[in-house]
Amino acid sequence: MKKISFALCALLLCTLGMLTGCTGQSGQQVLNVYNWGDYIAPGVIADFERETGIKVNYSLYDSNEILYSKLQGGGSNYDVIFPSDYMIERLVRQNMLEELDYDSLPNAQLLDESYLNHPYDPGNQYSLPYMWGTVGIVYNKQLVDEDVSSWNILWDAKYAKQILMYDSSRDSIAVAMLKNGFSANSRDAGELAIAQQALIEQKPLVLSYTLDDTVDKMLAGEAALCVVYSGQAMMIMGDEQKGEQFGYVIPQEGSNLWFDGMCIPKGAKNKDAALQFINFMCREDIALRNVEEICYSTPHAGAYAQLDDETRNNPAAYPDDETLARCEVYTDLGDYLETYEDAWTHIKAN
Amino acid sequence: MRGRNRWYALPYLLWVAIFTVAPMGLLLYYAFTKGGSGFTLVNFQKFLDPTYIKVLGRSLWLALLCTAVCLALGYPISYLLARHKHGNLLSMLFILPMWMNFLLRTYAWMSLLENTGLVNRLLGALGFGQLTLLYNSGAVLLGMVYNFLPFMILPIYNSLQRMDRSLIEAAGDLGANPIGVFRRVTLPLSLPGIMSGITMVFMPAVTTFVISRLLGGSHFMLFGDLIEQQFLQASNWNFGSALSVIMMVLILLGMGLLNRVGSNGNAEGRTIM
Numbered sequence A: 001m002k003k004i005s006f007a008l009c010a011l012l013l014c015t016l017g018m019l020t021g022c023t024g025q026s027g028q029q030v031l032n033v034y035n036w037g038d039y040i041a042p043g044v045i046a047d048f049e050r051e052t053g054i055k056v057n058y059s060l061y062d063s064n065e066i067l068y069s070k071l072q073g074g075g076s077n078y079d080v081i082f083p084s085d086y087m088i089e090r091l092v093r094q095n096m097l098e099e100l101d102y103d104s105l106p107n108a109q110l111l112d113e114s115y116l117n118h119p120y121d122p123g124n125q126y127s128l129p130y131m132w133g134t135v136g137i138v139y140n141k142q143l144v145d146e147d148v149s150s151w152n153i154l155w156d157a158k159y160a161k162q163i164l165m166y167d168s169s170r171d172s173i174a175v176a177m178l179k180n181g182f183s184a185n186s187r188d189a190g191e192l193a194i195a196q197q198a199l200i201e202q203k204p205l206v207l208s209y210t211l212d213d214t215v216d217k218m219l220a221g222e223a224a225l226c227v228v229y230s231g232q233a234m235m236i237m238g239d240e241q242k243g244e245q246f247g248y249v250i251p252q253e254g255s256n257l258w259f260d261g262m263c264i265p266k267g268a269k270n271k272d273a274a275l276q277f278i279n280f281m282c283r284e285d286i287a288l289r290n291v292e293e294i295c296y297s298t299p300h301a302g303a304y305a306q307l308d309d310e311t312r313n314n315p316a317a318y319p320d321d322e323t324l325a326r327c328e329v330y331t332d333l334g335d336y337l338e339t340y341e342d343a344w345t346h347i348k349a350n
Numbered sequence B: 001m002r003g004r005n006r007w008y009a010l011p012y013l014l015w016v017a018i019f020t021v022a023p024m025g026l027l028l029y030y031a032f033t034k035g036g037s038g039f040t041l042v043n044f045q046k047f048l049d050p051t052y053i054k055v056l057g058r059s060l061w062l063a064l065l066c067t068a069v070c071l072a073l074g075y076p077i078s079y080l081l082a083r084h085k086h087g088n089l090l091s092m093l094f095i096l097p098m099w100m101n102f103l104l105r106t107y108a109w110m111s112l113l114e115n116t117g118l119v120n121r122l123l124g125a126l127g128f129g130q131l132t133l134l135y136n137s138g139a140v141l142l143g144m145v146y147n148f149l150p151f152m153i154l155p156i157y158n159s160l161q162r163m164d165r166s167l168i169e170a171a172g173d174l175g176a177n178p179i180g181v182f183r184r185v186t187l188p189l190s191l192p193g194i195m196s197g198i199t200m201v202f203m204p205a206v207t208t209f210v211i212s213r214l215l216g217g218s219h220f221m222l223f224g225d226l227i228e229q230q231f232l233q234a235s236n237w238n239f240g241s242a243l244s245v246i247m248m249v250l251i252l253l254g255m256g257l258l259n260r261v262g263s264n265g266n267a268e269g270r271t272i273m
Helices: A002-019 A044-052 A064-073 A085-093 A106-110 A151-155 A169-179 A189-205 A214-219 A230-237 A271-281 A284-294 A301-306 A321-325 A334-349 B003-031 B042-047 B050-083 B087-099 B102-113 B118-125 B137-161 B165-173 B178-206 B211-216 B223-232 B237-265 B267-272
Strands: A030-036 A055-061 A128-140 A163-166 A206-210 A225-229 A246-249 A257-262
Touching: A030 A271, A044 A055, A044 A271, A044 A284, A055 A064, A064 A085, A064 B223, A085 A257, A085 A334, A106 A271, A106 A284, A128 A151, A128 A169, A128 A230, A128 A284, A151 A169, A151 A189, A151 A225, A163 A169, A163 A189, A163 A214, A169 A189, A169 A225, A169 A334, A189 A206, A189 A334, A206 A214, A214 A225, A214 A230, A225 A230, A230 A246, A271 A284, A284 A301, A334 B050, A334 B223, B003 B237, B042 B050, B042 B237, B050 B087, B050 B137, B050 B178, B050 B223, B050 B237, B087 B137, B102 B118, B102 B137, B102 B211, B137 B178, B137 B211, B165 B178, B178 B237, B211 B223, B223 B237
Parallel strands: A030 A055, A163 A206, A163 A225
Antiparallel strands: A128 A225, A128 A246, A128 A257
């Protein structure tokens, strides 16, 4: 009996120890990085560890909302995160980000100025852009033999059960808003109701609401059309065997233009290492390796210059100004967010 | 529990305080507040929306269906296993898949059932047409039955295994035919196992999530998915907590009901509570 209670005590202590978090064994610095899945080149982390002696704990998320709820929950002590524009705006508004110290970020000046100083973070006080991209439709040319130019094709009964939508409230609602000629940032209850109704009507046509598995499903030929981020589109079209079969379109009604930044959450335990990491990610060779691997669009001037012509001229990755002018950057919805989330829950639950 | 023996309960009390009482308190706090306000029922009012009720109804229905299928499959299997001389070994085989992570097993079903998956390729090779196996309520039910079936088999198998064989022989000697023996001896004696099985399948089934997302393509939102979405996507912890409280109350009621039915048969039925 005594043994058992001793064992239980030991177990409890161990659990408590685990809950309080690891502060790094043998005094080695530990950096907790929280990033999107498929969003870094292999070996980059190992190189950072080798050069700095800092150990990196790397974990993944698949939506801005999950990132937010992890931060909100506290106890998750991340040092570097990669939120998108509207989420950066929200985190800044709620005082959840540390200001960046540019003395420790000499490589920041290597970034192309046109990607800096955007309304979501004026003066880039809190974030440096890591990648940017658009949202659009990828279609399988063997299954779709018409011109894809409008979001309306995602409501075409001809493609019933051949459509993949993105399982994210902002992106799916944006598609329905834009299709109906509204802004992706609309705070009009009537417009949101129309978008909600459109997505509910679309449900029987949708095969599945997916996240990171979209790429695999499209390549496997499971669906004809899908809503994706441009980098995923580049990944699908870049597939050695089947890439040729696919096309990417930014619909005429306009779309979402987005920027993912690198930020340090408030209360990060290892701010210095976090700055070192962000600076490292802005180094030309590293930025190039990342963009070549993950296929999104780079805000790094030097890395962009070194890309091959084919990629630089690819309208999926680097659309012309006219196309970009049709695109909207999401803004933080503030108090209206709950209304959006409720609409999305209703769509999913219906 | 007198004198120094009392201290043996300390680790348990600590455990319960940290991992049961404290989280429950937090859950109740969130459920009855909103944005730092005082006591409010607004989160529960929100639940009265027909859409959310529909989600609850769908969860209960699927969980009932899953429990029924598990019982219909599980009882005969347990019965055969209990009479087999290698029953212990064979029942181990049913648990074997559980050594693998539940998510992995569900993903495996995805690649089996998708349009270009193994099953459809096999059907194609045999000259049959393609079937849509994934992303319907049948696929969700299959995933649930597959994952929860061992929880039905094990308790029933145990109760049948522990049964006193001489009772069956006696019933036979006294003139009962095999059906009579089963109906009046075996079945009543295995009732505690059935009750535990139902409890252990129904509870995880009604709160399940992820299965419906992976195998149902997010088309069949279940109550567990709804709660998950409130916490992870909508970051509305208050509504999520309220939903969790509603679920817990429902489960408690259900278990209480089941216990009353079960205790008529055998006191052992209570042990699961």
